[in-house]
Amino acid sequence: MISVSNLRKKYDAAEALKGISFEIQKGEFFGLLGPNGAGKTTTISILSTIVEPSQGEISIAGFDLKKNPTACKKNIGVVPQEIALYNDLSAFDNLLFWGSLYQVPVEVLKKRIDEMLHLFGLYERRNEKIKTYSGGMKRRINIAAALLHQPQIIFMDEPTVGIDPQSRNLIYEVIAKLHQEGMTFVYTTHYMEEAERFCDRIGIMDNGQIIAQGTLEELKSLSKIDETIVVSFSNLDDVLFQQLATTHNSIVREDGVVRFLSSDAKADLSTVILECNRIGLSITHIDIQGVNLETIFLSLTGKQLRD
Template identity: 45%
Template sequence: MLKVKEVRKSYGKHVAVQDVSFSVDKGESFGLLGPNGAGKSTTIAMICGLLPYDSGDILIDGLSVKKQPRDVKKKIGIVPQEIALYPTMSAQDNLLFWGRMQGLTRAQGKQRAGVVLEIIGLLDRAKDKVETFSGGMKRRLNIGAALMHEPELLIMDEPTVGIDPQSRNHILETVKRLNREGMTVIYTSHYMEEVEHLCDRIAIVDEGKIIALGKKEALCDTLAEGIFIKLQVDTLNGMWLKELEGMENVDRVVINEETHTLEVMVTNHPNIVSDIIASAVKSTVKVLSFERKEPNLESLFLQLTGKSLRD
């Protein structure tokens, strides 16, 4: 469904996307995971034809985004980070507007709007103005606008930012349903748990490059010998931090000075956890909270980059 081939985008001397290549099969749910500023949104904008790329090519269902933009845009639905709705219009009228923008007749738009409002769970609010909606409802309607022309490829850029947990769960389940019904989905986020929940394959992006690509299980298997520990302490004792970083089975330590939180990637040695606690006690550092996790995408990102996924 999608082929991204050696695509590069620069702004002056700053290279935002560095020769990125990946592909997405029809019917697949594909995740782009990375921190803010990693190049995810720039990549999405180029795939959608909203931003020209400097070199390489992007093909959607065999059509070049650069050479056949009109044909490409008929095949894709875009859910941007920003709310792309008219607040003084009703939910239904917003959908009718975006349907007409995609070439639907008024009759087709009315029929499709009813279907879409049911999909996003807003059928009972069809006539209400968007300005009366909660943030989560606006996000759901934003998705609805992208579905009006029944796209083959749905591209979602951080669609759950700043909303409540209930609305987030509704959006995630809607995406899973659409994917089960055959829609190809590209989902970008810096929320690891969302990408893990939704996506068949995942590309981890940092500083404009793909640093890992594959199925979630295969990516996590590369960390089979390691564990991920989160600690919150009362003080960031410099001598203790130096000792911690120098411990034999500690691979990486990422420090959040604001919250006094440490993210520690360690070799799965039987005594490593007790060794860390003992060293803290010896240095009169009080451990306020402690969490041990099995290998996951967040710990993989930490190992590859030396920083937290949400930095």
């Protein structure tokens, strides 16, 4: 459904994309993960035809992006990171406007709008102006606007940033339903649980490159990490953490705990405890957990996803 080969993008001296390649099959849910500045949004912008690539071949739904951008556009829906709606128009009028850009017949479009408003739980408030909506409700309409023309492929760039749990859950339900119906997804997110929940395959981006791609299991095996030792301390500070980091390469500090990446946690456990005691850290809790995308990313790049 999507084929990207040796894609490069240069902005003056800076190279935002350094020759990335990937294939996405019809109905597949493909996640792009990476820290800020990794090149995720540039990739989405090029695939959605608003940024010209410096080099590379792209095919979307069987159409060459360079030769036939309009045909590509008709087959994709894009949910941008920002809320791209007209605040002074109602939800219905917004959807009517955005849908009409894809030349959907008015009657069909109106029917689709009603479906979308029901799907996203906003039918009762369809005639209210967007500026009266909460952030979560705006996000829902932001997604609905990209689905009106029933695209084969949907690009979602951080679609759940900064919203309430109720809206997030509703969006998750819609995403799952659309995926089940066979829609192809390209999804960028900072939320690991989203990626782990939805993605059939994941591309991990760093510094303009895809450093690894595959299913979660394939990535786990690539990272050579099987488990993490999660330790809580009563006296952890920056100085002590730095001391700890000099002795262990693969550690992550998050939410007051330190994760030690390990290929054999049971064997490494005593070493970790001894080392912590040696530098004066008081352990309050210790646990062994499985790997997640965060730890996989750390093991592959040496950096945290949220850097």
